[in-house]
Amino acid sequence: MSLETIIYRQFDIANNNAVEIELPKYKIYAMCNLRGGIGKTTLSFNLSYLADDxxxxxxxxxxxxxxxxxxxxxxxxxxxxxxxxLPYLVPGLGKATRVASFIGATNEYFSDKNNFYIPSSEELYLLPSQLITAINQTAGLQQSQKQLALKSILYSLETEIKRELSENSLDKCIIDTSPFFAGATQLAWYAADALVIPVRTDQQSIKSLELLINILTNPQSEFRKYLPENDMNVPKIQMVVLTHCGWSTVAGARNEPNQQTKLYLKKVYDILSKNRTLLSTRNPENHLFMLDDFLGSGRISSFESKPMELLKEGETKVIDRLRVSVNKSVDKCKNQLKFISNQLW
Ligand SMILES: Nc1ncnc2c1ncn2[C@@H]1O[C@H](COP(=O)(O)OP(=O)(O)OP(=O)(O)O)[C@@H](O)[C@H]1O
Ligand SMILES: [Mg+2]
Known part of the structure; x- marks a missing residue:
């Protein structure tokens, strides 16, 4: 019954006439799932274009x-x-300020958006061990100092994001994370008010969704074990986005996900139903959205660093000596992305 609601709504979303869901709105979202190549960065990029400030x-x-x-x-x-x-983990380093850059300065498609970004660094591969060392060093402190020091470390990314938001007069934040929990992803979870979780239509993505939920809920997990009992500031799940969805091509099937999509839709729905308290409204129907396979449009969008919103059906591009074109379902994908964006801010 409820899966049907989600599928019917996708039809309305595709045609740009779906009714808004009244989800609570948050300021800081982390885009995460502990699996690579499922669409975290693609979704972060496109959502960052659809919002301002x-x-x-x-x-x-x-x-x-x-x-x-x-x-x-x-x-x-x-x-x-x-x-x-680093200044939160290594004593003696001065704090950074005004790190964010205006995106429009380096990506022309963002030139009329008041949007900023904070770049990553390859050296983040070392952060997990630096973070654990810093956390372990708090162990020798007396209880009240220990709590203060831990808080400063765990909420370092949140503190810095809030400072950057305020310095640049911005009011929305999306954090793209890596497929590994340790290090900056862990800090992103402490910083986030809510999570956006892409899940690809495959079994490994379902496993990583289950792993993610375990880390979120298990008191002994790397995420929860450092949080003081009276400070269980756990991010809500705002939505799961099933990526790479496909639809039936059988004649007469107007709005029927293909078998693989339907199978994984049901699996995600069942997981969300079992974990209602983690959802920002507790009703799984409100938190599951589908994003189609972007096909050629996705390849052109990535190749040109051009948001999907700006692509037009029929546009072509030669990529790796192959002519790729913006497929006719691009408007459907744009409407799906816009609807997702409208449920965040
Ligand atoms: N909805 C989609 N339809 C088709 N292709 C997609 C879609 N989303 C992402 N892709 C493609 O899948 C690949 C992986 O996407 P992306 O880099 O966004 O994943 P990721 O989850 O950020 O990966 P990683 O964990 O390695 O950072 C890219 O080639 C991207 O173009
Ligand atoms: Mg990525």
Whole structure:
């Protein structure tokens, strides 16, 4: 019954006439799931275009989101997210300020958006051990000092994001995370008010969703074990976005997900139903959205660092000597992205 509601709503979303869901709205979202290649960065990039006065933070050492914003990113000379975090972990380093850059300066498609970003750094691969060392060093302190020191470390990214939001007069933030929990992803979870979780239509993504929920709920998890009992500031799940969805091509099937999509839709729905208290409204129907396979449009969008919203059906591009075109379902994908964006801010 309820899966039907979700599927019917997708039909209305595709046609841009779905009724808004009254979800609570938050300021800081982390885009995460503990699996690679499922669409975290692609979704972060596109959502960052659809909002204004937004700060995008790249906490993934691969730096894919940073590269979307700046083709020169891998030259590696910007002040970055690691420079913001290190002073909280290593004594003696001065704190960074005004780290965020105007995205429009390096990506022309963002030139009329008041949106900023904080670049990543390859050195974030070292952050997990630096973070654990810093946390362990608090162990020898007396209880009240220990709590203060731990809080400063765990909420370092949150403190820095809030400072950057205020310094740049911004009011929305999306944090793209890596597929690994330790390090900056962990800090992103402490910083976030709520999570956006892409899940690809495959079994590994379902496993990683279950793992994510375990980390969120298990008192012994790496995430929860450092939080004081009276400070269980656990981010809500705002939505799961099932990515790479496909639809039936059988004649007469107007709005029927294909078998694989339907199977994984049901699996995600069942997991959400079992974990209602983690959802920002407790009703799983309100928190599950579908995003189609972007096909050629996705390839052109990534190749040109151009948001999907700006692509037009029929546009073509030669990529790796192959002619790729913006497929006719691009408007459907744009409407799906816009609806998702409207449920966040
Ligand atoms: N909805 C989609 N339809 C088709 N292709 C997609 C979609 N979303 C992402 N992709 C493609 O899938 C690949 C991985 O996407 P992306 O980099 O966004 O994943 P990720 O979860 O951020 O990966 P990682 O964990 O490595 O950072 C890219 O080639 C991207 O273009
Ligand atoms: Mg990524």
């Amino acid at each position: 937004l700060l995008a933070v790249d906490t993934c050492p691969q730096g894919n989101l940073s590269y979307f914003y700046d083709k020169d990113y891998y030259a590696g000379n910007q002040t970055n997210v690691k420079d913001m975090l």
